Amino acid sequence: MKNTTFKKVWSLIVALVLAVTPLLGAVPAFADEVDPIVVTDTITKYLQMPDGTTIPDGATFTFEFELQEVFNYEQAPEIGDMNVTFDATSPEIDAVTRARLGIAADTIVFSETTGHFLADIEWNRPGHFVFHVTERANTNAALMPFLTDAAYIEDMAYDTATFELHIIVSQVNGQLVVTGLYAWDLGSNWDGDLENQEGKVEYISFLNTFRRSTQPVNPVCPEDDPDYPYCEPPIEIVVPCPPTDPNYPCTPDIFDNALTISKRVSGDQSYSKDVFDFEIDVTFHSLATSTSVRAFVYTYDDGAWILEETLSFGAGTNDFELRHNQILVLDPLLIGTAIVVREINPAPYTATITLIAGGVGISGDAAMGPSTSTVSTGHFNLGEGTNYVGVLNVSNNVPITGLILNNLPVILVGISAIGFFAMVVVGKKRRTYE
Numbered sequence: 001m002k003n004t005t006f007k008k009v010w011s012l013i014v015a016l017v018l019a020v021t022p023l024l025g026a027v028p029a030f031a032d033e034v035d036p037i038v039v040t041d042t043i044t045k046y047l048q049m050p051d052g053t054t055i056p057d058g059a060t061f062t063f064e065f066e067l068q069e070v071f072n073y074e075q076a077p078e079i080g081d082m083n084v085t086f087d088a089t090s091p092e093i094d095a096v097t098r099a100r101l102g103i104a105a106d107t108i109v110f111s112e113t114t115g116h117f118l119a120d121i122e123w124n125r126p127g128h129f130v131f132h133v134t135e136r137a138n139t140n141a142a143l144m145p146f147l148t149d150a151a152y153i154e155d156m157a158y159d160t161a162t163f164e165l166h167i168i169v170s171q172v173n174g175q176l177v178v179t180g181l182y183a184w185d186l187g188s189n190w191d192g193d194l195e196n197q198e199g200k201v202e203y204i205s206f207l208n209t210f211r212r213s214t215q216p217v218n219p220v221c222p223e224d225d226p227d228y229p230y231c232e233p234p235i236e237i238v239v240p241c242p243p244t245d246p247n248y249p250c251t252p253d254i255f256d257n258a259l260t261i262s263k264r265v266s267g268d269q270s271y272s273k274d275v276f277d278f279e280i281d282v283t284f285h286s287l288a289t290s291t292s293v294r295a296f297v298y299t300y301d302d303g304a305w306i307l308e309e310t311l312s313f314g315a316g317t318n319d320f321e322l323r324h325n326q327i328l329v330l331d332p333l334l335i336g337t338a339i340v341v342r343e344i345n346p347a348p349y350t351a352t353i354t355l356i357a358g359g360v361g362i363s364g365d366a367a368m369g370p371s372t373s374t375v376s377t378g379h380f381n382l383g384e385g386t387n388y389v390g391v392l393n394v395s396n397n398v399p400i401t402g403l404i405l406n407n408l409p410v411i412l413v414g415i416s417a418i419g420f421f422a423m424v425v426v427g428k429k430r431r432t433y434e
Contacts, residue, residue: 352375
């Protein structure tokens, strides 16, 4: 009887151990803690770009879950890829999120969030399952109109972060349910200890950077050129229209949205070979990958633009010179780059500036002239569309009739003085002979 009772008790103990073991194995590292940092089962994608850049409509991003060979991984179900797509309705993030992500003031950020990646998962057994979550790169290669008719250079920098996702599955009231969901950023200083809070996140998110730049001076370079698309510009560009209208940016279509600075002089006393001093301030965008840009001086001659000089500009103030029928064209610059263009002391000419930024004419700034002293565009950002600065210098000649009329009082006084002096001299001579 005793042996039978002992066997029954022993069998009950074994059954309890077998029943509890999966639960103990599922939460070995969390048994002694109640952790407030629980990750959500969605993924947020942030897309940052320079202010003034149009969101790439249709850009889609994919996130992958790779099961790790730990614990009961053989019996873990697969978690399928998750996707988000951006379009013109994608919302901008709020100020709190901007501050948390450390976003620069000259940058805009949009966000999209996936659905719940645990929504349709069917669990086979209790366990502690581990996945690595990453973003698939180059998912938008076909979307980029790289050197096409869109006339932009575009690139997408993908987030390379990896998150380690821990899923705790338990049996509750006869049902298999997720009782714990935790994630760590493997790019942090996390040491792999599940009780270590460093690197632990409340949600999984990825931050991508989208850049759109003005087109290069020569977008038709061969693709096998090692410097493509930044190979040398053409020596001669034939255009259908000469720049006869000083107020219209009649520049080669090849330059399209590239920043172009045009110089013309007008007036009877103007001289086409006069050289004028310019300055350009370049403030590279915080997302820019380079802090220098090439610039090319072209001269219009007999129906074609002839390349005369190649310059290199860095951040800050840069000097250059232009004369009549010359243009300065800058190689690709990021949309959102801040620019100031000045002509230094054009006297005796009177200078006026025409400014088009991102296809929008900008006027009303007193600094744009007319003036015989330094004229300036003031601060403007490169935008999508035409970026053009036209500087027209008009000679300050005064016609002869104008000189006479303007100085008539002085002339009359002078004539009167001469007449009076002549009368005095003649009078003296008469008295002498008498």
